[in-house]
Amino acid sequence: MAKIIYTHTDEAPLLATYSFLPIIQAYAAKAGVEVETRDISLAGRILAQFPERLTDEQRVEDALAELGELATKPEANIIKLPNISASIPQLKAAVKELQEKGYDLPDYPENPQSEEDKETRAKYDKVKGSAVNPVLREGNSDRRAPASVKNYAKAHPHRMGAWSSDSKTNVATMGKDDFFSNEKSVVIPADDSLTIKHVAADGTETVLKEGVKVLAGEVVDGTFMNVAALRRFLTEQIARAKAEDVLFSVHLKATMMKVSDPIIFGHVVQAFFPTLFEQYGEQLAAAGISPNDGLGALLGSVASLPEGDAIKAAIEAGLADGPAMAMVDSDKGITNLHVPSDVIIDASMPAMIRTSGHMWGPDGEEADTLAVIPDSSYAGVYQTVIDDCRAHGAFDPSTMGSVPNVGLMAKAAEEYGSHDKTFEVPAAGQVQVVASNGDVLIQHDVEPGDIWRACQTKDASIRDWVKLAVTRARATGSPAVFWLDEHRAHDANLIAKINEYLPEHDTDGLTIEIMAPAEATAYSLERIRKGEDTISVTGNVLRDYNTDLFPILELGTSAKMLSVVPLMNGGGLFETGAGGSAPKHVQQLVKENYLRWDSLGEFFALAASFEHLAGYADNARAKVLADTLDKATGTFLEKDKSPTRRIGGIDNRGSHFYLATYWAQELAAQSEDAELAADFKALAERLAGDEETIVAELNGVQGSPADIGGYYQPDDAKADKVMRPSQTLNEALASL
Template identity: 75%
Template sequence: MPESTIIYTHTDEAPALATYSFLPVIEAYAAQAGVAVETRDISLSGRIVSQFADRLPADQQIPDALAELGELAQQPEANIIKLPNISASVPQLKAAIAELQQQGFDLPAYPEDPQTDDERDVRARYDKVKGSAVNPVLREGNSDRRAPASVKKYVQSNPHSMGVWSSDSRTQVATMGADDFRANEKSVVIEADTTLRVELVGDDGATTVLREEIPVLAGEVVDATAMNVAALREFLTAQIARAKADDVLFSVHLKATMMKVSDPIIFGHVVRAFFPKTFAAFGDVLAGAGLSPNDGLGGILAGLDGLDQAAEIKASFDAELAEGPKLAHVDSDHGITNLHVPSDVIVDASMPAMIRTSGHMWGPDGEEADTLAVIPDSSYAGVYQAVIDDCRENGAFDPSTMGTVPNVGLMAQKAEEYGSHDKTFEIPTTGTVRVVDASGEVLLEQAVEQGDVWRACQTKDIPIRDWVKLAVSRARATGDPTIFWLDEGRAHDANLIAKVNAYLPEHTASIEGGDDLDIRIMSPIEATKLSIERIRRGENTISVTGNVLRDYNTDLFPILELGTSAKMLSIVPLINGGGLFETGAGGSAPKHVQQLVKENYLRWDSLGEFLALAVSFEHMATTTDNARAQVLADTLDRATGTFLDENRSPGRKLGTTDNRGSHFYLALYWAQELAQQSDDAELATSFGELAEKLAGEEDTIVAELLAVQGKPADIGGYFRPDVDKATAVMRPSQTLMDALAILP
């Protein structure tokens, strides 16, 4: 790969469609700085097909781009722009497989209960691509996420709507607080390089090896914990009754995409708890038909056709829906409840959206209502409760005056819970799970019961050191209070606190005025209270968190501050010197695709791509001494400011600028900035001609873009669009394509 190369990832849904439109602009402009732009397919469909290359003909084979980029992320020349991708739940994975089969890919079905060696092999391949398959591979560095100054300024001048909070709001968070992952956690710091074995010693004396070998390094933090399923069921039953008694909506908030083993199991228990009579009467029938509550109510209802008792089962579900508390809905118009699909309600996006909307979710009647938000594990639930309590007391936040809470996140090298999938198990028999090192010493052990969910997590020492270093650098750059969100009462956090206290002096002592930096350690709940107290005063506070809280905070605060987390600048300084630049969240991407197919209008906002591209060019300039890349970065940043000031983001309805139109205006403003810059006369001349042509053809280009709206669009597939069809749909202005071609 040439030294001056940007890898632009091809992902899924709306971001992938937007790439078809924006990529010609990126390629044309980057070429003027001698920067090549290459794409890599890390979409869900691409990941699936790449796993079965040995079973497919040569013309259908796709290289394993994710593995390639995982290796590149460890190299100093890495410069990767990563767009949002599908973190597939099992229902999404099955849907993608079905579409690929319809497109002619001879792929095996997803085996729910593999019995043969071949089925186990197929299942293992599919397990590699579901859930958070992408992020742990690419994130070879820690996260620096913040609202760019231009975005913050724009939002303060053009604040988004916020729901009105009432002091008598009955919205609450319900969490276990005992017998859950947080309460049962144990943690150890590894003294020397070794390997670990995870084994289950049953009460009958039989030993089952759950994981044969886990390499670990000296200084690494290893945790083990379990959720007691009996306690979980008791808790869920109580919360369902509570929601009914309090006349509020019942909702559950998990992350079945990233926590792809544990959270679907927990989700299944919620479905069972909400429909106890149905599962008591028909549980065996459903299981025999391969219909699992872990896949959600929607999957069960869709699979009833052909069962002799289908009508009876459907009637039982309907009766319990009527008897129980009102369920929060994802789509009230179509009867899609909070329990239909495990990946429909993702805690880090759903909770901030609820808080922004007066503490309400949507009920079955299509109206907003107070909600009991059930977050079974108590590790981070208190963060949301603290924000809800504050809003109930002080009202909604004001985006025009509120401060900001940027984040430094510990996520490098599969840190913490998000790297736990291959070490998470549903326990088959009562006994004790032990983590044993190579010498036979038992480092961690826990009593478990049949059905409990047990997991181990790893956090290597090098990422922790890098995390502390990054936190100090951001504290120094901003002068803002910088808070490590760590709870001394939690086993894992206690070990991290010891490391933070050891490593902080190494970095603060090496900088002028380091002792004057305001760096603190606080529990997540207390850190939340201080941060929201400060943002109400318009003050900024840096949150320094572990991996899951990084995910939560970088949705919670941006959704309140900016209206969306897609407008955040997300930089991942890779440990070995490269750069990974992420473009924001993709939670709304499915709805955008549906709208495009229905009426050829793509509402996806590519602002995150613009922000990531600018810092990618800046990184390129720094690491390769490419002055023109810096010019592109500086002018793109100014063009993005103009883009915001001129309100060129996609509108909300037909007849307004959509994603494709926003790309045209960004290209126009960027060309104008390049034409006016004085650092490179040759660039100024080239882009002066382009700027003049784009401005002169504005009416024609806009007319061509608007002309296609209002009619269905055929892109040839949801998970794997047809390249030619998607290209034609997303590049409807030949005038724009011709204009870009005039660049030398």
């Protein structure tokens, strides 16, 4: 039997799965398709690391490793929902919840000294950050807005904040002494095993990482951020924000860049509160309180210290002396510096641009903002969009074009593969990347505290990326632009490979360009304002940034994108959109039994998955399911059955009911398979006839607290009961 793997993840997408998966399984079974789940949630990933500490009943399979192996096989068909890319505070919270549920897990070792603690830390480090995506993404990314979504956005444009020509909003970036400017890159001539080592000023050598396997033609990069320069830069920007009377904000990616960006975040906290750390830095460090965890963790921990009151006073004084800080929640006093994972650049910058270049201030009002993005690799993209809006006003969603993306990410390509090769430099000296024959391939002079990192990009991944770019340009007729800067070492090597591999393809009549990111942004924006589409062909990080930036401006959200990963060995990975895992949605469900999560991305991924399965399994019914689901989704959008914003209307569960109804109606009406039509005719009539009853049952539970039995690991029975409250709907599905 043909099989689809539907991932069991976290937070709002997981809760939605309890409601939607029974519908999928009931419909898919009629086409002879099994839909199975695999648990790649944060809780599941943690438990898989410690089987020796768990009882037989508690042990879980390492589903992520299983799916990583499956992704290399031609029969792979995986639907991947958003999962938690865990910051350290999230990881600790998940461990605490699991411990309270009776799992014998060790605490996360902050400063491991013993071999046991080091081993425990290494296991937890496998779970942190973007642990899932590099394993599953054995292909490059094709992300675009489906025609139905784009047409709906044009007919029903979302609200855009007005821009003023005298807006003081800007981006601040280092431009020197950062990852961009210090990068060195080499192309590996033959298969090898590399060593990364630190050579101290006195000649002492310390191996940072050994056994780094590389293949012929692979691009290997090394770079570092000078922390002394970073601290000077941050101090200058804090003063600038105050002088210009704008909000101060910092935009990082502490979830994905899980080693480098929490360290940078910690330096921002220290730079904003210099007196605090001058006076109490030693006491805080001795108590295990790290600025890398954010101001929230610091405030939550100081009460137990003898100097707790004085430290709190120093924090208040720092907030009063500095510029007004951008807020995550001004009502609750949660600042931009409270939690490293609260302000994630790919979501926070588009939201700011969409809202007139404003963020929220401590007074609860919107204001112009200085957006601090320390590394200059991609900061110019956002500055270019801000300059364009300042000159030409806000974009018009009813007329603007699209910027679909072809992203280089196969086999952990580029920066997201760099976590295990990122280090905080222990002492002055050099960091070297050394070949097995002793040749030093990359070398940097470094100072204590500098952040050094390397990353790898396989030649086969680059070659496949070029092929996918040409394929999409040919399929759409749109220009394809490689966003690469010849002045960046890594990009220069990619440009050489593109020039080598493009002639392998028929590019006659196609427009294929190579531009530096800021230039490519300006080119794409000019076309957007004319209603024209431009394919952005980017590396891994820009893939992430662009597939939030442009959809948020075009559609109001990045959660409505079709995200297909054609796996290099013939399988398919179908991602259900971005938008994070929506923790606020879970909080609302627990408080008032209302889930605002929009599953539209799941609908698109499922249709693409059925279509892919129909091809490789020669399953005609799967193709019928795909085509009818696509039509049903169009009806769903036109009738506006996404969850309403507030309690009282339909929520996620109601949207699933309407999708099921429209899908059954399309299946009953199609003429490709008479037997299938007959199977769904009775269901379609039953769902439509019972609409009033079902909606009343679904909405009737709203307004009171819901018990799902856990945040990171909900109790299946409790969550199922909460997310499937309509007995009428459940019985109708069972009738299939």
